[in-house]
Amino acid sequence: MLTAEEIGHVRSSFDMVFANASEMTSTFYDRVFELAPECRQLFPADMEVLKRDFIATLAVLVGSLDKMTGLLSSTDILGRNHARYGVRPEHYPVVGEALLWSLAKGLGPQWTEEVENAWRKVYGIIAQRMIAISAGVPPQPR
Numbered sequence: 812m813l814t815a816e817e818i819g820h821v822r823s824s825f826d827m828v829f830a831n832a833s834e835m836t837s838t839f840y841d842r843v844f845e846l847a848p849e850c851r852q853l854f855p856a857d858m859e860v861l862k863r864d865f866i867a868t869l870a871v872l873v874g875s876l877d878k879m880t881g882l883l884s885s886t887d888i889l890g891r892n893h894a895r896y897g898v899r900p901e902h903y904p905v906v907g908e909a910l911l912w913s914l915a916k917g918l919g920p921q922w923t924e925e926v927e928n929a930w931r932k933v934y935g936i937i938a939q940r941m942i943a944i945s946a947g948v949p950p951q952p953r
């Protein structure tokens with residue numbers, strides 16, 4: 812599904828932004844709420860814990876790219892949880908664009924076409940699986 816080269820691009824670029832994780836996650840969520848303000852109400856008022864959770868989970872996913880079984884079991888749990896949070900399939904492309912945007916900001920000149928294409932493919936795989944598994948899972952008000 813992914814080439815060794817694509818996995819390499821995603822891992823090395825992720826390591827670079829992980830060094831500035833707090834800045835990257837702030838840029839990411841700011842961009843989500845700028846592109847889709849209607850999503851803000853799905854999230855908690857205080858985003859600090861979620862920012863750390865998000866980057867830690869992204870690290871696990873990036874670490875599992877060469878182990879599809881592990882990757883898919885993580886995405887399946889995430890997909891079911893997200894359906895319960897009220898996340899819908901149409902939210903995924905917006906969040907994907909915000910993720911790419913925050914990576915581009917964090918990486919500057921290291922954000923090359925190859926790196927971008929590899930991230931697009933990886934996000935597509937994760938989002939597609941999360942969406943597929945979430946079908947029929949009802950939202951649960953918390």
Ligand code: HEM
Binds near residue numbers: 853869893902907938
């Ligand atoms: C690659 C895709 C995504 C990843 C890795 C991810 C990661 C996470 C993680 C780790 C959490 C913490 C709770 C949990 O583990 O279930 C979370 C919560 C959440 N995510 Fe995502 N997410 C993704 C996509 C999305 C999308 C597309 C949306 C749509 C707006 C979204 C909205 C939310 C919301 C509303 C919460 C709940 C916050 C709360 O109340 O605690 N996420 N996400």
